[in-house]
Structures are given as C-alpha cells and as structure tokens.
Amino acid sequence: MNINSAKLIYFSPTQTTRKVVEGISQGLQVVDVEALDLTTHDAEIEKPQRGYExxxxxxxxxxxxxxPAVAVSRLRKLKGNGAPAVIVVVYGNRAYEDALLELRDVAQEAGFNPIAAGAFIGEHSFSTNxxxxxxxxxxVEDLGKAKTFGKMIREKIINIRALEELIPLQVPGNFPFKELRMLSDISSVTQEMLCTRCKKCTSxxxxxxxxxxxxxxTDKxxxxxxxxxxxxxxxxxxSMDDPRIKQAAEQLTVNCSHRKEPETYL
Ligand SMILES: Cc1cc2nc3c(=O)[nH]c(=O)nc-3n(C[C@H](O)[C@H](O)[C@H](O)COP(=O)(O)O)c2cc1C
Incomplete structure (x- = not known):
C-alpha cells in the first residue's frame, strides 16, 4: 500500500500533542499533510466534506x-471511512492508564482503522516555575523518536497490500475504563491589574x-x-491557583520527576 497524504487530527490545548503528532508526520515522508485542529470551541462545527482516504x-x-470528554465528543463526529489511523496520547509524565485504549475504541467507533499507537510525554499542563x-x-529526543516512529509506520504500510493483512492493534489499558473523577468547581483566575484585554485566552x-x-x-x-x-x-x-491544583502539582513534581520515555505499538 502507498501513503500519499496524512491528516493530522488533534485536541491540544497546550500544544504538546500537536507537536508530537507533527513529529510523527515528519517521518512518514508524505508531501500532502493537512491538519484538523479539534481544540477550539468552534471546531465542533467543522465537518469533513469527505472521509479520510x-x-x-x-x-x-x-x-x-x-x-478529555470534550475531545471524545469532537472525535465522535468524524467519519473515518475505514482509513488507517495512528493513535497517539500525550501525558504529563505521570501515567496514561486507559487513555490509549479509549482512543483506540473511539477511533474505531468513528470508522478509523487503528494500525499503530504511541504514548508520548508532554510538559504537564499544571507545570509552573x-x-x-x-x-x-x-x-528534541522525544521528537526524534516521534519521527522514527513515523518512519516505522511508513515501512509497515508499504510492506502490505491491504489493511486486512494486519492483525488487530493491541494497546495497554483496562475496560471498563477507570472512572472519570474531574473536579467541576475550579477554573483559572485572572489578575485584573495585569490583564490587557487582548482576548487571546478567549480564542x-x-x-x-x-x-x-x-x-x-471564567465559567467554572x-x-x-x-x-x-x-x-x-x-x-x-x-493562573490556576486553586489549592487542590497546587497540591496536585506539588505532588506530581515530587513523585513524577523520573523521566518516562515514549512507548510505541506497531
Ligand atoms: C485536567 C488534567 C488532567 C491531567 N491528567 C493527567 C494524567 O492522568 N496523567 C498524566 O501523566 N498527565 C495528566 N495531565 C497532563 C497532560 O496530559 C499533559 O500536560 C499533556 O501534555 C497536555 O497536552 P496538550 O499540551 O496537548 O494540551 C493532565 C492535565 C490536565 C489539564
């Protein structure tokens, strides 16, 4: 099989997921690369005109x-039309638990055919000075590994005649997935004196x-x-200065300082 084009589909509020996905795409050696950014709130109305070929x-x-539940609801609106997909989760050096398995299932339900998977590490959203x-x-090391992973995916695809030749992709994780326990009454706060009303945050x-x-x-x-x-x-x-977030960040700084490395599944 050939790969002629790649569609990069990501939800990435602090951009680390986007960087990893782009890094993988660099190893694919395809010229036609398009992005579908599902991060912003108006992304929900974007519907692909055609499936992913x-x-x-x-x-x-x-x-x-x-x-993130909002990423799942946006991914569920896509139509994969059986296209091969690489699924990637990016986590803040603690653990990715059931996220990769959940992404595999969500991608399959949306009609994609997951053929490779990766779990990479990104700066934790709660990280501060x-x-x-x-x-x-x-x-640089992570992005080098992402590019190498892209090259391996290319090799895998060009060495088969049809996707049906591949065995179903296995990734770590448990089902039923771990229960979602998200705090619902915390939001960022603004120091009014510093805010210039540039509205970058709203976009x-x-x-x-x-x-x-x-x-x-901010609506909590x-x-x-x-x-x-x-x-x-x-x-x-x-800033995110709720004591519960600060405490979580302090614990992560202490307990998750050992560098984890990307894992890939082909
Ligand atoms: C609400 C919330 C929960 C998170 N939970 C985890 C987690 O369970 N394990 C982990 O290692 N990182 C966790 N992170 C960190 C993110 O996975 C990490 O920072 C990731 O790189 C963010 O991706 P983005 O830059 O594409 O937004 C969490 C971040 C947020 C905001």
Missing part, C-alpha cells in the same frame, strides 16, 4: 488517565468558558482546567 494521525492529551513537571517536553479556550467580552471572567462549570489560557497569556495574568 489516507492515513490519519489522531492525538489527544491524557486527563486523569482517560481522554515553582512546580516543574516534565518541563520542555516533548523535547484558545476549548470550551468558550472565558467570557468573550470580559476575559477576566465549562472550564476543563486545560491551562491553555494560563500558558498563552502574554501578560502572565492567568
């Missing part, structure tokens, strides 16, 4: 050992939780604590 690389971060967790990842928020005309106001019930607003604010006005 070639390879898809589908990436999501890990939230509490699962996929005081509580550093996997800072700067994916780094990156995946759930439109930040008020479009008053960017210092919609916020998914992805920290996109915190990381993108040019004035440093946003």
């Amino acid at each position: 070639d390879l898809a690389i589908i990436g999501s971060p890990v939230y509490s050992g699962r996929l 005081c509580t550093p967790i996997a800072v700067g990842r994916p780094d 990156v928020c995946p759930t439109a939780a930040i008020h479009a005309d008053a960017p210092t106001l 019930s919609s916020c998914i604590r992805c920290c996109a607003c915190v990381k993108c604010c040019p004035a440093g006005a946003k």
Whole structure:
C-alpha cells in the first residue's frame, strides 16, 4: 500500500500533542499533510466534506488517565471511512492508564482503522516555575523518536497490500475504563491589574468558558482546567491557583520527576 497524504487530527490545548503528532508526520515522508485542529470551541462545527482516504494521525492529551470528554465528543463526529489511523496520547509524565485504549475504541467507533499507537510525554499542563513537571517536553529526543516512529509506520504500510493483512492493534489499558473523577468547581483566575484585554485566552479556550467580552471572567462549570489560557497569556495574568491544583502539582513534581520515555505499538 502507498501513503500519499496524512491528516493530522488533534485536541491540544497546550500544544504538546500537536507537536508530537507533527513529529510523527515528519517521518512518514508524505508531501500532502493537512491538519484538523479539534481544540477550539468552534471546531465542533467543522465537518469533513469527505472521509479520510489516507492515513490519519489522531492525538489527544491524557486527563486523569482517560481522554478529555470534550475531545471524545469532537472525535465522535468524524467519519473515518475505514482509513488507517495512528493513535497517539500525550501525558504529563505521570501515567496514561486507559487513555490509549479509549482512543483506540473511539477511533474505531468513528470508522478509523487503528494500525499503530504511541504514548508520548508532554510538559504537564499544571507545570509552573515553582512546580516543574516534565518541563520542555516533548523535547528534541522525544521528537526524534516521534519521527522514527513515523518512519516505522511508513515501512509497515508499504510492506502490505491491504489493511486486512494486519492483525488487530493491541494497546495497554483496562475496560471498563477507570472512572472519570474531574473536579467541576475550579477554573483559572485572572489578575485584573495585569490583564490587557487582548482576548487571546478567549480564542484558545476549548470550551468558550472565558467570557468573550470580559476575559477576566471564567465559567467554572465549562472550564476543563486545560491551562491553555494560563500558558498563552502574554501578560502572565492567568493562573490556576486553586489549592487542590497546587497540591496536585506539588505532588506530581515530587513523585513524577523520573523521566518516562515514549512507548510505541506497531
Ligand atoms: C485536567 C488534567 C488532567 C491531567 N491528567 C493527567 C494524567 O492522568 N496523567 C498524566 O501523566 N498527565 C495528566 N495531565 C497532563 C497532560 O496530559 C499533559 O500536560 C499533556 O501534555 C497536555 O497536552 P496538550 O499540551 O496537548 O494540551 C493532565 C492535565 C490536565 C489539564
């Protein structure tokens, strides 16, 4: 089989998943590469005009050992039409638990044919100067591994005549998936004195939780604590300073300082 094009499909509030997915695509040696960014709240209305005829690389971060619910609902709207897919989760150096298995199932339900999988490490969304967790990842070494993985996927595809020749992809994880226990009453906060009302945060928020005309106001019930607003604010006005998040970040800094390495499944 040939690979002529690749579609990069990702949900990536703080951009680490996007970087890994792009890194994998660099090893595929295809010229025609298109991105479908499912991160922003208006991504929900984007529907593909046609199915995916070639390879898809589908990436999501890990939230509490699962996929973010909003990413799942957006992925479920896609139509895979049997296209081969590489599924990728990116996690903050703690654990990815059931997320890769969940992504395999979600991709299959959307009509994709998962043929390869990877779990990579990205800087933890809760990482700060005081509580550093996997800072700067994916780094050069990670992206080198992502590219090598892309080359191996290419080899795998060009050495078969049809997808039916492949055995079903096995990935780690348990079903039923671990229960989602997300805190629902926490959002980022804004130091009003620092906010310049540039509204960059409103454009990156995946759930439109930040008020479009008053960017210092965030709806706690919609916020998914992805920290996109915190990381993108040019004035440093946003922070996630709820004591429960700070405590979690402190624990992660202590307990997850040992560098984990990407895992791939082919
Ligand atoms: C609400 C939330 C829950 C998270 N849960 C986990 C987790 O269970 N394990 C882990 O290692 N990292 C966890 N992370 C960290 C992210 O998986 C990691 O930072 C990832 O690189 C973010 O991807 P993005 O840059 O594409 O947004 C969590 C992050 C958030 C915001």
